Amino acid sequence: MVSLAHRPFVKMNGLGNEILVLDLRADPVAVAPEAARALARREALPFDQAMVLYPPRRPDTAAFVRILNSDGSYSSACGNGTRCIAVLEAAATGSSHVRFESEAGLLDCRVHADGTVTVDMGAPRFSWRDIPLARDVGDTAAVLVEGFEQLGPASLVSMGNPHAVFFVPAADAVDVEGLGAALERHPLFPERANISFASLTGPDAVLLHVWERGAGRTRACGTAGCATAVAAARTGRTGRTVSVRLPGGLLGIAWLPGEDSHVLMTGPVEREFSGLLTPAMLGEAA
Numbered sequence: 670m671v672s673l674a675h676r677p678f679v680k681m682n683g684l685g686n687e688i689l690v691l692d693l694r695a696d697p698v699a700v701a702p703e704a705a706r707a708l709a710r711r712e713a714l715p716f717d718q719a720m721v722l723y724p725p726r727r728p729d730t731a732a733f734v735r736i737l738n739s740d741g742s743y744s745s746a747c748g749n750g751t752r753c754i755a756v757l758e759a760a761a762t763g764s765s766h767v768r769f770e771s772e773a774g775l776l777d778c779r780v781h782a783d784g785t786v787t788v789d790m791g792a793p794r795f796s797w798r799d800i801p802l803a804r805d806v807g808d809t810a811a812v813l814v815e816g817f818e819q820l821g822p823a824s825l826v827s828m829g830n831p832h833a834v835f836f837v838p839a840a841d842a843v844d845v846e847g848l849g850a851a852l853e854r855h856p857l858f859p860e861r862a863n864i865s866f867a868s869l870t871g872p873d874a875v876l877l878h879v880w881e882r883g884a885g886r887t888r889a890c891g892t893a894g895c896a897t898a899v900a901a902a903r904t905g906r907t908g909r910t911v912s913v914r915l916p917g918g919l920l921g922i923a924w925l926p927g928e929d930s931h932v933l934m935t936g937p938v939e940r941e942f943s944g945l946l947t948p949a950m951l952g953e954a955a
């Protein structure tokens with residue numbers, strides 16, 4: 670495996686969701702799960718997701734993006750990370766309209782004058798095979814999860830990655846770590862799942878705490894914000910335009926009209942610092 674030492678990185682965050690950007694378009698190499706885990710250590714470059722940019726596979730995109738969680742596993746989607754790479758690409762090209770491709774499909778991004786970014790996150794998917802679930806559970810809008818019936822039904826949805834959303838009376842009071850870790854690996858979810866706990870705080874307003882697959886509790890998760898807004902609208906709790914407040918701040922989510930319609934996510938990003946990866950960060954001998 671080729672070392673990543675001396676490659677450039679940019680450390681960013683999207684509402685406190687810690688994002689490491691590795692642009693490998695000029696010299697593409699695979700990022701092994703072990704390298705991701707080494708980089709995510711507290712003494713290296715702690716991140717929730719690494720967004721790794723590879724040369725585009727389609728002429729109408731800026732890059733093909735691979736996404737790694739801090740535990741070294743792969744994801745097909747990361748909303749907060751997509752806003753981060755959109756801002757970098759817009760700054761590099763001078764264009765406010767940027768498009769990427771990921772395993773989940775095309776990601777159309779608009780960078781606004783105030784620095785916020787809107788990403789077209791694609792259409793939610795609701796069938797048990799698409800999420801995926803271990804078996805046909807009937808209506809995925811409301812599913813009692815075995816062993817966790819006290820939480821009430823979960824709304825299950827794929828935003829390119831699997832999500833279970835529990836609507837609870839007080840999301841602030843939930844044991845996110847305990848329940849999230851157990852539910853992430855529940856047998857109902859063969860590819861594990863991102864676990865959200867949401868409370869309605871007003872008309873079309875939701876408070877959200879998230880346990881992320883492969884990263885644990887995070888200050889924000891863009892795809893979970895989308896999944897929660899979709900689940901809230903689908904179950905009649907809200908309309909299709911929802912404000913989602915996370916510990917890291919606010920996301921605006923709009924699910925366009927129609928069951929097959931796309932979800933637009935808007936929120937800010939922060940660029941923190943940049944540099945070159947060192948052997949020490951990668952856990953390699955210098």
Ligand SMILES: N[C@@H](CCC[C@H](N)C(=O)O)C(=O)O
Binds near residue numbers: 744892
């Ligand atoms: N933080 C992300 C989601 C990251 C991927 C997730 N942990 C998974 O494995 O599906 C976001 O902002 O969407």
